Amino acid sequence: MKPSNSQTIDKESICILGIPFDANSSFKRGPALAPSRIRESYFCESSNLWTEQGVDLGTLKGLYDVGDVDCCNTSATFETITRKVTTLLKKDARLICLGGDHSITFPIIKAFAKEYKTLNILHLDAHPDLYDSLDNNPFSHACPFARIMEKKLASRLVQAGIRTINGHQREQADRLGVEIMEMKEGNGWLNELQFDGPVYLSIDMDCLDPAFAPGVSHHEPGGFTTRQVLDIIHRVKGNLIGGDIVEYNPDRDINSMTAMTAAKLLKEMIARIFTDRLSES
Ligand code: MN
Ligand code: MN
Numbered sequence: 001m002k003p004s005n006s007q008t009i010d011k012e013s014i015c016i017l018g019i020p021f022d023a024n025s026s027f028k029r030g031p032a033l034a035p036s037r038i039r040e041s042y043f044c045e046s047s048n049l050w051t052e053q054g055v056d057l058g059t060l061k062g063l064y065d066v067g068d069v070d071c072c073n074t075s076a077t078f079e080t081i082t083r084k085v086t087t088l089l090k091k092d093a094r095l096i097c098l099g100g101d102h103s104i105t106f107p108i109i110k111a112f113a114k115e116y117k118t119l120n121i122l123h124l125d126a127h128p129d130l131y132d133s134l135d136n137n138p139f140s141h142a143c144p145f146a147r148i149m150e151k152k153l154a155s156r157l158v159q160a161g162i163r164t165i166n167g168h169q170r171e172q173a174d175r176l177g178v179e180i181m182e183m184k185e186g187n188g189w190l191n192e193l194q195f196d197g198p199v200y201l202s203i204d205m206d207c208l209d210p211a212f213a214p215g216v217s218h219h220e221p222g223g224f225t226t227r228q229v230l231d232i233i234h235r236v237k238g239n240l241i242g243g244d245i246v247e248y249n250p251d252r253d254i255n256s257m258t259a260m261t262a263a264k265l266l267k268e269m270i271a272r273i274f275t276d277r278l279s280e281s
Helices: 031-042 074-090 102-115 144-150 167-176 226-235 257-280
Strands: 014-019 063-068 094-099 120-124 156-162 179-182 194-204 237-246
Touching: 014 031, 014 074, 014 257, 031 094, 031 237, 031 257, 074 094, 074 102, 094 102, 094 257, 102 144, 102 194, 102 237, 120 144, 120 226, 144 156, 144 167, 156 194, 194 257, 226 257, 237 257
Parallel strands: 014 063, 014 094, 094 237, 120 156, 120 194, 156 179, 194 237
Antiparallel strands: none
8 A cells, every 4th residue: 555646546556545534423533633644553563464255455556545534624615525526436446435433424425426327325333324304404414315315326225233223214214215124134134145247345334243343333232244345345246336434432442443444344355346346347
């Protein structure tokens, strides 16, 4: 993962973009600090740059860190995100964004939907994030998937890891045609799940059980093991073309353990995107 100037980015590229933005958090701030901490853990010498799938990210050509989106002006940040993501996708690059709170997925998907006529989203989270509005904020981190589905930016939204759904969000899911695999149903769905066409993977770190990922704002017991999330990244059927890792909160972390977990998920996601693209051509 080398720094890049924009000229080097082309259809062979996989780009990592930081979005240090947490102004739409409802409970605790902190995820704005995440991108730099995840990068640190990615390069931490306690591990190496080979993935479980046998890809050496240390020598992988076209893997670029394209820096952070400027999030200083809160009210302009969503537009800045959509513009930056659009620029990278226009160069046919693959893209993984590091949040930030989960509100950033809406402006990211706005850009993806322009480039991909059919777009499937697989969303791993303790929460469905389908509120019509939370704390009078329709762009809260609790709302992005309501906005995405209302604007018909995804042909299919499948959520897994869910264990906090309430009456309002269940109504929203029915109204918006969201497919939900609740945590109580187990992981058997993974073998059945198949996507036609491009898949965007949005990972909220609180999809993991707090025992595995304490560095999140919302500790919701009963979540995925790290192994289960890795299995999903490796095995989900479809063509993975991009994604995000959001809601890591360094203020709540213990010995950077959750940063290491986020970095590992990032590594495996890069390798999956790389191998899916190879099998495309
Ligand atoms: Mn979320
Ligand atoms: Mn969540």
